[in-house]
Amino acid sequence: MLAVLLVVAAVVGVRGARPAAAASPAAAAAPVRIMPLGDSITGSPGCWRALLWNQLQNAGYKNIDFVGTLGPQGCSVPYDGDNEGHGGILATNIASQNQLPGWLSATKPDIVIMHLGTNDVWSNIAPSQILASFTTMVGQMRASNPSMKVLVAQILPMNPSNCAECAQRVITFNQQIPAWAQSISTAQSPVTVVDQWTGFNDATDTSDGVHPNDAGIVKVAARWYPPLAALLSTGGGTTGGTSTGGTTTGGTTTGGTTTGGTTAGSTSGSTAGSTTGSTNGGSTTGSSSGTTAGSTTGSTSGTTNGGTTTGGTTTGGSGSGGTGGGGCTAVLSITSSWQGGYQGAITVKNTSGGSIRSWAVTIVPNGGAQITQAWNGTLTTGSNGSATVRSADWNGSLANGASTDFGFLASLPAGAGNPTATVSCSATA
Structure with missing residues (x-):
């Protein structure tokens, strides 16, 4: 990069x-x-x-x-x-x-x-x-x-x-x-x-x-x-x-325009589901609360508050909760949920007091959920449902106080209730 x-x-x-x-x-x-x-x-x-x-x-x-x-x-x-x-x-x-x-x-x-x-x-x-x-x-x-x-x-x-x-x-x-x-x-x-x-x-x-x-x-x-x-x-x-990359003058376009329904620049075969870190649903606004257990773990529970749901999916739900103690903190937000799954975003912040070269966040989903995909990081999953996301080449190096984020998708069994997870963070100086 x-x-x-x-x-x-x-x-x-x-x-x-x-x-x-x-x-x-x-x-x-x-x-x-x-x-x-x-x-x-x-x-x-x-x-x-x-x-x-x-x-x-x-x-x-x-x-x-x-x-x-x-x-x-x-x-x-x-x-x-x-x-x-x-x-x-x-x-x-x-x-x-x-x-x-x-x-x-x-x-x-x-x-x-x-x-x-x-x-x-x-x-x-x-x-x-x-x-x-x-x-x-x-x-x-x-x-x-x-x-x-x-x-x-x-x-x-x-x-x-x-x-x-x-x-x-x-x-x-x-x-x-x-x-x-x-x-x-x-x-x-x-x-x-x-x-x-x-x-x-x-x-x-x-x-x-x-x-x-x-x-x-x-x-x-x-x-x-x-x-x-x-x-x-x-x-x-x-x-x-x-x-469109040329010079715009007086409401006219130089260099081409998008004409309805054309497919230039849109092809199939892309991998699944990261939308700028969110969505898959309607317009329900949610909120979450997070608690920190010990110095390195935290849990986040998401609840939906009012709003409306479109097409059977719920969008919204901001959350907080996360790590301490390992040179970095991780704060989880549940950005959207729907029947059978949800999407989350995690903000990683360097709290080491100096620079770090890389970070790793462990996610333990509750309710039998499984992390299926992550972006802006490298995902590995364990047999017990836990997952670890490690920094990419371009976002691991953080100055003290600096932050970055990544997103993930998770499957959720029927009847599991609101998505929750415990997260922890560790950093390498």
């Missing part, structure tokens, strides 16, 4: 360099504050942000600041890693739970680049409901900054083996984004659509059918760069335009 990122950062820097005749990025007394907003595609670890940051720096855009309440999660190259990429998050939950205003108040962005909706689409939430949530969030952005510039993605294709309908759902959702953007965009606060779908192949550009791999993050960064650089150069934007 390190070699790939270093080489790619150099290459995209050359490609991103502007002709000598182009205007230089305008100097400003204060840096332009840019919030990457999304789910685990943006934040876990979201290494396209590292490529994009270095591409902007290499092109001369020095007076910028990536902002967010979350810190960097690896990627092995220097970059400004602050972000608002919350693994497992749904756009509809951000809006209904009024989460965005607090993030905006803490970070004061001038520009938001947003890739959201993957988890909502997986949950079979109607595009109209997702876009209504987008409208709420854009209103909150403008309340924070009336001149907010928003880049919103037509989301990446996904084709996990346990969601045969997801590929078409993404297409259907993406088709409705440009008209929505056109309707809400203003001259003072433009909303520009960035086509992240066209040319992206879920079989070759993802590690699991959903999350970008080394090839995928290059494509993601390359699509964000032109419209973001245009905003940084001019301070303006395109009203209701769509960018």
